[in-house]
Amino acid sequence: MVNFTKALLGASTLISTASAFPAFVDGEWEKFDFENFDKAIDPIFKRIDQESWNKIAAIEKRQQATFNEDAQRVDVSGEHEYKPPTDGQTRGPCPGLNILSNHGYFDRSGNTNLIESIDALTNVLGMGTDTALALVAYSIAIIGDPIALTWSIGASPGKEVLLPGVLSPPGGIDQSHNAYESDASITRSDSYLANGDVWSSNTTRFEHLYNLLDDNDPNANFNLDVINKQRAWTHDESVYHNPNFFYAPFAGLVVASAAHNFVPVFFSNHSAEHPEGYLDHYNLKTFFGYTGNSKDGLVYHYGQERIPDNWYKRTDPYTLVDVVTDVLGNIAYHPQAGTVGGNLGEVNTFTGVDLGNLTGGVFNAANLLEGNNLFCFAFAAGRAGLPSVLGGAASIVGQALGFLDEKLGPLLAGLSCPQLDQLNLDVFNQFPGYG
Secondary structure, eight states: OHHHHHHHHHHHHHHHHHHHOGGGTTTGGGGSOHHHHHHHHHHHHHHHHHHHHHHHHHHHHTOOOOOOHHHHBOOOSGGGOOOOOOTTOOOOSOHHHHHHHHTTSSOTTSEEEHHHHHHHHHHTTOBOHHHHHHHHHHHHHHHSBTTTTEEESSSOOOGGGSOTTOSSOOOOGGGOBTTTBOSSOSSBOOTGGGTTOOSSBOHHHHHHHHTTSOTTOTTOOOOHHHHHHHHHHHHHHHHHHOTTOEEOTTIIIIIIHHHHHHHHHHHOBOOSSOTTOBOOHHHHHHHHTEEEETTTEEEEOTTOOOOOSSOBOOSSOBOHHHHHHHHHHHHHHOGGGGOOEEOOSSTTOOEEOOHHHHHTTSOOTTGGGSTTHHHHHHHHHHHHTHHHHTTTOHHHHHHHHHHHHHHHHHHHHHTTOOOOOOOOGGGGGGOTTOO
16 A cells, blocks of 8 residues: 555656646656655655554554543644634635644645645644545645645645746646535535635535534534435535536545545544544534534634644544545445436436446446445546546657556556456546536
8 A cells, every 4th residue: 555655646746747747748757856756755654554553453452542632632832823814825625724724734825745734634633644645646646736746725826836837837626626626525515506616615514514413412423423414415415406516436436525524533622531532513613614503603714714722633543444444434324425427417317327337347336345446446537537637648648647557557456456448438428517
């Protein structure tokens, strides 16, 4: 898994470099300094193995979660004091990323880099290094600057931050619809229904989440069981109200579902009484930038997500294995959330694609949920979509796919991924929301 993630980062960086930096066409891409790139991220990878061994040991010993006040307390004072964004500082669709900028763990501008963002995600939220690296690598590759290894949590940073000779700036997460950001978000609107505004909170969606539990109940806890209910509801809301709803293999099936699960996973507070974590109404509101209550109404404050005082992070890193396990839990609770497809231009016309047709019979609805197949399928879908991502230039596509096959082929074999020669992306053309 370590070598695979590292190779994926390198490949994704090269692919986006060829797309966003035309100077890398016709062999110039070989000038990318992979040796120094490896040196920069090697210290990060050294942490992954220990996390994995710790998790295995915990399973073997059937250990219960423990609480360490000094190790788990997150600093929100001094340089990490909460400050709302000012003019020119961008915030985006992800509350977790917004709070990291608001507390100075990310640059407060909302523009961050590979090392800074992985360090903050792991040390502040308790994300596994492998999970953080995968998410950050994808962000840099799809909507960031793969030369400087920077990316924006919201709007495009603009051309002024790019190297000379670049024709187009990176987009930022705000402009990643169907590639990273997705319909059926836990608290954000569908792009089509909000005229593209996917960065502001949808109060109706947040209120639904908030009211799943009584805010007068002192024992209320927004755990994964509660989040499964929200995941089912947001998916169905998009089906019922968005004629252009599209549920992509990666952005929808994986990212949108994982983003639901990240709420209790990363926002839960921990204590000696609750070492496994708990997420009450107050902390939920604070992390999402809301004030008020169910009786008097909830008020959203754009970009003002923050870490509560006296907040303690999780003890064990949340790894990629955990991500896949919890996404499968979403699907088990609401099987429709495991179906790739979309509406056909009218509401409540959701049509799932035949995975056998899409994958040439390699995957189907049953075996998609086995082993590493969910991840293998998502990666394959991303690979098959590279020609459109790269603009269709034959020289770029050929170089990128050749590199991808050479470097990742053996590693994918190590994950026991089924052999998948190609995907028939034409099956998505029936959906107005695709593309």
